[in-house]
Amino acid sequence: MSLTRIYGLFLRHFYLITRSFPRILDLVYWPSIQITLWGFISNFFATHTTYYNNAVGVILTCAILYDFLFRTSIGFNMLFLEEIWSRNFTNLFIAPMRIGEILTSLVITALIRSLIGLVPAILLTSPLFGISILDLGIFLFFLFLSLYIFGITLGILVSSGLLRFGPSFENIAWSTMFLLAPFGCIYYPIETLPEIFQKIAYVLPLVYIFEEARNILINQTVNVENVYYAFMWNAFYFSLSIGLFYYSFNAAKKKGTLINMGE
Amino acid sequence: MKNLIEVKNIKKNYGKKEAVKGISFNVEEDEILGLLGPNGSGKTTTIGMLLGLLKPTSGQIFINNLKLEENRIKILEMINFISPYIELPKKLTVRQNLYVYSKLYKVKNIKERIEYLSEKLRIGELLNSITGELSSGQKNRVSLAKALVNEPKVLLLDEPTASLDPEVGDFVRTFLEEYKKEKKISILLASHNMNEVTRLCKSVLMMKNGEIIDQGKPEDLITKHGRTNLEEVFLKLSRSKSEFN
Numbered sequence: 001m002s003l004t005r006i007y008g009l010f011l012r013h014f015y016l017i018t019r020s021f022p023r024i025l026d027l028v029y030w031p032s033i034q035i036t037l038w039g040f041i042s043n044f045f046a047t048h049t050t051y052y053n054n055a056v057g058v059i060l061t062c063a064i065l066y067d068f069l070f071r072t073s074i075g076f077n078m079l080f081l082e083e084i085w086s087r088n089f090t091n092l093f094i095a096p097m098r099i100g101e102i103l104t105s106l107v108i109t110a111l112i113r114s115l116i117g118l119v120p121a122i123l124l125t126s127p128l129f130g131i132s133i134l135d136l137g138i139f140l141f142f143l144f145l146s147l148y149i150f151g152i153t154l155g156i157l158v159s160s161g162l163l164r165f166g167p168s169f170e171n172i173a174w175s176t177m178f179l180l181a182p183f184g185c186i187y188y189p190i191e192t193l194p195e196i197f198q199k200i201a202y203v204l205p206l207v208y209i210f211e212e213a214r215n216i217l218i219n220q221t222v223n224v225e226n227v228y229y230a231f232m233w234n235a236f237y238f239s240l241s242i243g244l245f246y247y248s249f250n251a252a253k254k255k256g257t258l259i260n261m262g263e
Numbered sequence: 264m265k266n267l268i269e270v271k272n273i274k275k276n277y278g279k280k281e282a283v284k285g286i287s288f289n290v291e292e293d294e295i296l297g298l299l300g301p302n303g304s305g306k307t308t309t310i311g312m313l314l315g316l317l318k319p320t321s322g323q324i325f326i327n328n329l330k331l332e333e334n335r336i337k338i339l340e341m342i343n344f345i346s347p348y349i350e351l352p353k354k355l356t357v358r359q360n361l362y363v364y365s366k367l368y369k370v371k372n373i374k375e376r377i378e379y380l381s382e383k384l385r386i387g388e389l390l391n392s393i394t395g396e397l398s399s400g401q402k403n404r405v406s407l408a409k410a411l412v413n414e415p416k417v418l419l420l421d422e423p424t425a426s427l428d429p430e431v432g433d434f435v436r437t438f439l440e441e442y443k444k445e446k447k448i449s450i451l452l453a454s455h456n457m458n459e460v461t462r463l464c465k466s467v468l469m470m471k472n473g474e475i476i477d478q479g480k481p482e483d484l485i486t487k488h489g490r491t492n493l494e495e496v497f498l499k500l501s502r503s504k505s506e507f508n
Contacts, residue, residue: 008366012352015359087350091409094314095367096339253318256277259311 009105038063057131076155273322300470346421353395368413400431
């Protein structure tokens with residue numbers, strides 16, 4: 001792995017973001033709107049339901065966590081799509097970059113993109129709603145890390161599809177998160193789901209992350225098992241996504257997708 | 264002379280369709296080889312295989328004596344490519360693009376390299392311009408600078424002067440001639456501009472339906488087929504294979 005090449009690809013996206021005020025605004029705007037909206041909904045539920053009486057910030061905290069996941073996943077896809085839209089894809093793949101270097105660079109860049117959007121949104125929650133996500137304590141880091149890994153995993157899976165099937169796979173890139181959201185139990189306990197959906201939810205790391213966030217905020221206790229299961233499933237899906245990316249890259253070389261990308 | 268490109272009986276099938284049917288050729292150091300053929304003849308597929316973007320169904324490719332299949336990264340460090348169908352990121356300045364690609368190719372003395380190429384390709388005044396706002400002639404010279412940023416031993420050019428006005432086209436051709444002479448690099452040139460091919464190439468390969476249907480020096484092919492220029496030879500060969508067999 002070459003740090004120089006990883007840095008080079010990071011620079012390409014860093015220049016792109018910093019050169020364009022609308023791009024920075026776009027990164028900050030949506031998370032802030034999302035958080036503000038869920039902040040008011042959260043306040044409403046806190047005063048009208050007993051479930052949330054103990055923790056007014058549950059919905060808002062989960063909204064922030066979900067938004068981080070969403071931004072990470074979409075951010076990763078955007079970086080990949082950016083190369084296709086700018087017709088730079090071939091230049092990138094004829095540069096002497098290893099797949100691991102490309103992925104590492106995109107993973108770092110996706111994190112920075114997500115944080116650009118997330119930090120202002122988190123800062124908004126305290127003065128607007130009197131809620132601090134830091135109430136989750138040290139476990140906040142593990143929950144964010146787990147969501148980050150899963151967001152990246154989804155990004156790599158979608159990018160594998162883009163490699164294998166070309167730009168026609170783009171629509172899937174936008175819809176993945178929406179497809180998984182109901183099974184993630186972001187705003188409700190897993191018992192809310194029908195039994196068959198619960199079985200699907202239990203093989204995703206999301207349910208453990210959001211259950212644990214609610215557990216910490218409502219019951220003021222920590223169930224390390226949830227964190228463990230989230231990381232275990234993350235390790236499984238992340239390995240799967242890396243394997244699939246390599247498979248798609250080789251398949252694209254056989255099929256010719258790499259030279260026709262963008263058409 | 265040493266062969267920098269050696270292609271040995273490569274085939275590429277897409278399902279049942281044979282895009283390239285077992286072609287072999289070499290490109291020597293300090294040589295420009297023309298790759299000619301009508302659309303769909305297999306030129307782009309061949310270039311794609313040389314760049315490692317396509318996996319040959321069978322056959323072998325060696326660049327500077329290294330087998331491509333086993334040395335992809337090492338080979339990509341010494342090779343580069345331009346085509347009017349690929350572009351550099353439009354929102355970045357020319358300098359940023361050249362800097363990014365210098366990093367990707369691990370170029371040492373990046374500043375000096377960019378200055379050298381800027382002077383040679385007359386893009387010094389464009390370095391702080393947004394790449395997407397350049398004219399096609401300017402973009403072409405910038406793409407050429409990107410393709411030379413790693414001082415490639417092998418340069419693959421797909422229609423390098425397509426859509427350029429005659430003056431810029433002539434500038435690019437003259438530059439390529441001089442650069443090849445100075446650096447002793449190998450160039451594989453796919454072009455539909457027969458005057459360009461006649462001027463630049465020591466020898467040419469004529470492809471049709473995935474096969475090499477004829478090859479030789481441009482002047483020898485003209486004589487062999489009883490025509491007055493390479494364009495007429497191209498038309499004759501691309502219209503009928505049986506006519507010269």
